[in-house]
Amino acid sequence: MGATKTDHFTDRQNQLALLAKALGHPARIAIIDYLLKVDACICGDIVNELPLAQPTVSQHLKELKNAGLIQGNIEGNAICYCINENALNDLQQFFTSIATSLEKKKSGCC
Amino acid sequence: MGATKTDHFTDRQNQLALLAKALGHPARIAIIDYLLKVDACICGDIVNELPLAQPTVSQHLKELKNAGLIQGNIEGNAICYCINENALNDLQQFFTSIATSLEKKKSGCC
DNA sequence: AAACTTAATCGTAATATTGCAATATACAAA
């Protein structure tokens, strides 16, 4: 066991879970925060910002990239990472639709 | 290792990561979907909706509850689960602020 | 009380994640 049963859920559910999972670690939230803070999409000094070793940061960046939350452009021997708006829009839409859905109900029971 | 270094990040980063992590599984997205779909906050037939055994569902519910995303009220020998608006508002706010932040920049570089 | 229902917990196996040292790769500069 230990393997998620993705095939029993809808594509949308799997996709949202994938995005949420990628954000399910404080270091990766911190990376997103940092990419938003710096004006240009500054490169590898993400490593300096975080209290983690370079290989660990590299791994977190890879996961964010795999989930489609960020993208990286090669610039000389450095790599420039930045946020992928589309993925974040998906998430925003999910939560907005939940919010409006909850609004309509006005507290069902609990 | 394998243990997350939560103490090196801000409370907000840890809290957001905790919420995102709780949603980082398709079954738990499906549970949220279901709780939104049914009008009253119907109880344990969540188990019937999902392709997972009862103990597994119970475990997922526990995680959603621990993260503060849902709450459960005892009703006879059944338990009535429903969504906690506050937690979802936090998440919505996070993504909305990201969206507006990205809007301002109009594609920094990548 | 005995039988049934609902949901949590325990125990355990399979797998995934986190973190880092060591190493590799790729480009730049000297």
Add this chain to the structure above:
DNA sequence: TTTGTATATTGCAATATTACGATTAAGTTT
């Protein structure tokens, strides 16, 4: 070409997650 810089990959240990059968706990019904 050697040296330096930036990032990725590998390998591994510690820990966490996922899933479920078996059992337990608590309420309901008969």
